[in-house]
Amino acid sequence: MSELKLNSLYQQLILEHYRSPKNRGKLDDATVSIRMRNPTCGDDITLQLRVDDDEVIQDVRFYGEGCSISQASASIMTTLLKERSLDDAIQIAARFTALMHGDEDAAKDRSLRDLRALQGVSKFPVRIKCALLGFDALQEAVRKTRGEPALEA
Amino acid sequence: MLETAAGATPLDVERLRRDFPVLDQEVNGRPLVYLDNAATSQKPVQVIEAIEAYYRSDNANVHRGIHELSRRATELYEGARKTVARYLGGVDPEEVIWTRGTTEAINLVAASWGGANLTEGDEILLSVMEHHSNLVPWQLVAERTGAQLRYLELNDDGTLRLDDLDGLLGERTRIVALTQVSNSLGTINPITEIARRVHDAGALLLVDGAQGAAHHGVDLTSLGADFYAFSGHKMCGPTGVGALWGRRELLESMPPWQGGGEMISLVERDHSTYAPIPHKFEAGTPNIAGAVGLAAAVEYLEQIGPAAILAHEQDLTRYAMERLQTLPAIRVFGPEDPSMRAGVVSFVLGDAHPHDISTILDSEGIAIRAGHHCTQLVMKHYGVSATARASFYLYNTRDEVDRLMDGLATVHSIFA
DSSP states (O other): HHHHHHHHHHHHHHHHHHHSSSSBSOOOOSEHHHHHHHHTOOOEEEEEEEETTTBBEEEEEEEEEEHHHHHHHHHHHHTTTTBBBHHHHHHHHHHHHHHTOOOOOHOOOGGGGGGGGGGGGGGGGHHHHHHHHHHHHHHHHHHHTTTTTOOOO | OOOOOOTOOOOHHHHHHHGGGGGSSSSEEEEEOOOOTTTOOHHHHHHHHHHHIIIIOOOOOOSOSOOOOOHHHHHOOOOOHHHHHHHHHHGGGGEEESSSHHHHHHHHHHIIIIHHHOOTTTTEEEETOOOOTTTTTHHHHHHHHOOOOEEEOTTTOOOEEEGGHHOOOOOOOOOOOSSSBOOOTOOOHHHHHHHHHHHHHHHEEEEEOOHHHHSSSOOOHHHHHSSEEEEEEEGOOOOOOEEEEEEEEHHHHSOOSSSSSEEEEEOOOEEEEEOOGGGOOOOOSSOOHHHHHHHHHHHHHHOOOOOHHHHHHHHHHHHHHHHHTTHHHHHESSSSSGGBOOOOEEEEEEEEOOOHHHHHHHHHHHHEEEEOOOHHHHHHHHTOSSEEEEOTTOOOOOOHHHHHHHHHHHHHHOOO
C-alpha cells in the first residue's frame, strides 16, 4: 500500500521535470523577480516573469534548488504560464492549491494539465509546501507587478 | 574529553528496547526504525512513569508552600538538580540552572554575561560547525553591544581547523562558544585541549552539550568549560527542560536575565534584591515535572553507562559507514574515523534530494532527518543545501542499519 502511495508521488513525469526542468535559468529582461525559500528545509526558488502592459506573461524562468517535488512543480508551472494573463496565473495557482489540499474537483480540472501529476503529493502532508513553493512565488510576483503589498515578510 | 570507550560491555539492546514503548509500532506497514535521535530521543517507561507519578501524587508549586505536597514537589525538583549535577561529573548543584533546554541556556549566557561584559570591539569566537542555537544568540548580543563575531573554519573532513585557533584568539576575545559534538557531522571536538588554549588567551569557553551530554557523557570537573548547556530531550528526558552549568563565580557576577517570582529575595517599589544562584536565574514557576523526568532519564543512562552507550553508537556508526560506502554516488560527511564521531551520519545520495530520501524511507517506516539540521554554515561549507542524516542511540540495532540500506536501495531505484 505504501509502495502504491510512493509510486503515485514519484510519477515518471515528475522525475523527468526534476532531471530536466523546463524554463530553468535567468531572464535578462524580467519585469519581476521573486525568491521564495522554505527555511525549514532549504528549498529555494527564484521565479522571474516578463509581464507586458496588458498583464500578459511574455516569458518565464526559474532557478534554485530543492527536492524533486519543489523543482518539478515549479518546472511544470512555468510551462503553463506563457502567453497567459496574470488573472489566469492566479486562477491556476488557486486551483493547484486546491488540488494539493485534496479537492476532488481540482483533480478533474483539465486546465491544470500536467500539474495533475502532482496530485499524489496531497497524500503526503509534509510535502505539500514543497509543491506550493513555486506557486507562492507566482502569487507574490503577481502582487508585486500590480503594486500590491507582499504577503510574505 | 574524547572518550572512545573501548572495551565497554556491549549493551543488551533487545532488553533495552522493551523500555521504549514508542518503538513497538508499525509505520506505513513496517516496524518503525527510529534514526532521528540527534533531533530528539525516545523516552523509556522509567521516564514516562516518573512524570506520571509526579502529577498523580506529588504535584504542587515549589519553594512556596508550607504544605506537604509543596514540600514533596520541592524535594523532587531540587533532588533532580542534584542528580543532574552528579551526571555532569559531580559539580555543585547550585551551579546547575534549569532552563527550557540548550537554546535557552545559551541565550541566558549571551544576554546576561554578554550584556554585562561585552563592549564595542570585543570579540566572540564561534565555529561554522555550530547549531543555530549557538550562533543567533551571539549575533543578537553582538548587535546590541558592538562586539564582533569571528569564526573557526572547518576542515573538509568535518573537524575544526584548530591550527587557526591561536591566531583567532586575540586580546579582545572575551568568549569562545563551541559545540562538543556536531549535530550535523557527528564530529567530537577535543574540548579539553581547546579549553586550555582559550584560557591561555584569557577568554571564557561555553560548550554546547546538546549532543555531547546525550551521546558520550560528560565530566565538567575536567572538561575545561566555563559554561555548559544541554537539553533533556536528547538524552531520554522530556522536552522543555535542560540546564546551564556555569562556574559559581561567573554565575554570581552575572545579572538576572528574567524577572519574576522565585528569583527574588526582597521586592520593593523601585528595586529588588535577588535570590542567590541558582534561583536568581529561574524566574517563574519552573518545569517541575520536566526536571523530575530528566532526573529519571539521567538515572536510566547512569545505569546503562554513558561509555557503553557511546561504544554502541560508534559500532553502529562504523557499520553504517561501511555499508553506505558500498552505494554508488554516496557522499558521507564528517570524520572518516568512527572513533572521532558520535552516532551521527550525514550523507547525500546522487541526485536524490534529502527530502525525497526521507519521504521514501518514511514509506518503509524509517525515520531520518533531512534538511540543514539548523547548521546552515556547515551546509554552505560543503556546497549543499541539505543532507540526509541518520543518528543512532542506545536502542538502535545493526538490523535497523540494514533496513536503512534497503530503503536507500529503493531511493536508488527511483532516482537512478
